[in-house]
Amino acid sequence: MNAEPPRIALITGASRGIGQGIALSLARDGWHVVGTATTRSGADAIADAFSDEGVSIKGRVLQVRDDESVNSLVKQLTDELGAPSLLVNNAGVTKDNLLMRMKSDEWAEVLEVNLGSMYRLCKAVLRPMMRARWGRIVNIGSVVGRMGNAGQTNYAASKGGVEAFTRSLAQEVGSRSITVNAVAPGFIDTDMTAEMSDEQRARLLERVPLRRLGEVSEVAAVVSFLASDAAAYITGETIHVNGGLYMA
């Protein structure tokens, strides 16, 4: 087995929701975590949220749509702490609309943030991983990427793309002991699902065998597993965390 380089983890979109849960889980596992937000105040709040935990979490500003923002953050981290050996591509957005009404900027933003980010971030961190002959990449997909969902053609296409991207990159970098996997959450209790009406929520839960939304910690635990040595022989895979809503 190759020696593991310094445990620096970069997690996009760690200011709230699933990304915040992943940041805490990985920090408890001993990773030096750098989490990102789109604003300075959001970035400052990342470390503040866990100041009582005695773990290593820093916050930085990142706009995943922007090449310059991605490249300068990765360079800065590499100079300050060392190159990230774990990347979690978590940042994501929804802009729901029926296709007949969807504006081209609603289509473009969701594809750029959810899928374009994978291209930018993975490319920025891969070279040092290749040199180190060790790395972990975990991409956050969605159950909607498999099932489809009316009103989410943009989101579903981006998340289906995340899975296909994951399988392809896994084949490119596997010979360097770099694993690339996806985690596909179902409906998880975060800001993203808080917009549902009570009626929408009740209708959804009727379709979920476990009859509840998922917790961010339940997604984070799977990311922690994929980042661990125990998952060293898993690559190109998507692990579903959806309470049975979709059984692949």
Ligand code: NAP
């Ligand atoms: P959330 O609570 O809305 O948080 C989104 C995170 O992404 C925030 O940290 C946000 O930063 C960041 N972000 C948004 N746009 C960005 C951009 N352009 N550049 C950089 N960062 C950006 O979302 P969530 O529910 O935790 O979802 C996290 C991931 O899980 C997403 O990929 C989502 O598609 C996926 N997912 C969620 C669910 C669910 O039920 N919640 C289900 C399946 C999949 P700011 O705070 O600065 O805005």
